[in-house]
Amino acid sequence: MNQTPRLVISWLLVAVLLGYGIIQTLITAAKIFTS
């Protein structure tokens, strides 16, 4: 069975959610050293 599309979609969902959270947090965290 070809599971590649299912693998790609599964990991993409995780990457999008975590990526959004990490980028948003890093933007806020940058204020520690720039304020």
Add this chain to the structure above:
Amino acid sequence: MAILSVLDREHTVAPPGYSRWLIPPAALAVHLCIGQAYATSVYKTSLVKHFDTSQTAIGVIFSIAIVMLGLSAAIGGTWVERNGPRKAMFVSACFWATGFLVGALGIGTGQLWIVYLGYGFIGGIGLGIGYISPVSTLIKWFPDRPGLATGLAIMGFGGGALVASPLSRQLLSLYDDNYDPGNSASVAGGGALVALFLTLGIGYFVIMMFGVFNIRVPADDWRPAGFDPATVKQKALVTTNTVSAANAIKTPQFWCLWVVLFCNVTAGIGILEQASPMIQDFFRGDDGKSTVAVAAAAGFVGLLSIFNMAGRFGWSSTSDVIGRKPIYAMYLGVGIIAYFLLATVGHNSTVIFVLLAAVILSFYGGGFATVPAYLRDLFGTYQVGAIHGRLLTAWSAAGIAGPLIINGFLDREGKPGTLTAEAYRPALFTMVGVLAVGFVANLLIRPVAARFHERSESTMEAAK
């Protein structure tokens, strides 16, 4: 209820060739959603204003949820093992989503007790069942790398707050034009809070169904390609025998590990609980004003969350290579040094302070993520999920002890907004002592005595 039989364990056995790399994202789909529990501070001020009540009364919502997490994980662990991960994830999704919907009803009607019942009690059950639901399945799919597998899933619980915090702020600004997502003191109206809870409840249910759809248990005779169980057996402390959950709690190893987790979490919560005011207090000038702005302190909390999350994956994966007992010796031993340095030289530089706090938080996360693999090593895979559920009562206890220690000392030292680095020293040195107790408890862990092992026939019978 025949339609629900599709959720049963026997209907979730993976067909030959099913990729085991579909299992971590299924577990992450659940943990990323329930990790929202650590982002409740985003709308706390809005709830205080909406209900016209105290911070403490709103804080009780979160406390009920965490207590229910510990209780439902401890009590429901055996049920999760018996019914399999798919049914457990489905039940968790139903409780978690219903918690938000009932919570929205409480906010809409102005009845705080309904929010306690919804998000706190009902949602808390979803938290506990969801937290343990994929653990034993992951360990069975990754007998060669259990630390990596459980680290990936439990990393999601830390990551859930990273996603939910900015998402909640942006949703509130969408539902309430007067809400400023860039201002931590901004307050959203009751209508926006109801809309936020409804959106999160429905959204999380959909994402968790993704996990329910993808999760599978491996067939009994399945092994990863090229995996030789004999290589695992050779490692110290790792057993090929099995211990039931009922017997596990009678062993000294379980209680030593309980103390290890309790001490590690207590020390980590000490920093997490106080992170934002702590960085401001450590860098207070002679005029009494902090050189660290409120917005920067919020950024520090976010940065710690990233290290908490990274520690869950990084350190837990490392434990597959160096072993569980040595890595806990590192979490607790290096943690002692880090806490001591934080108390003595942490106030000299922001960079040193942030680095030390980041190391401590990465060990805090690592301690959570490595514990299922440690349990697998000591008690085998038979009821590891149920044993893990019982062990999580240490988390609930630490959730009470950590803040009590920190706040107890700080209350004696002065009022919030006037404290300095010196005021934190007694609390930080106490945490050094707490970590030392955990370090000794970890050293005392030995292989489980044979009298606690299940006979192989009965294990097979029970597994059916």
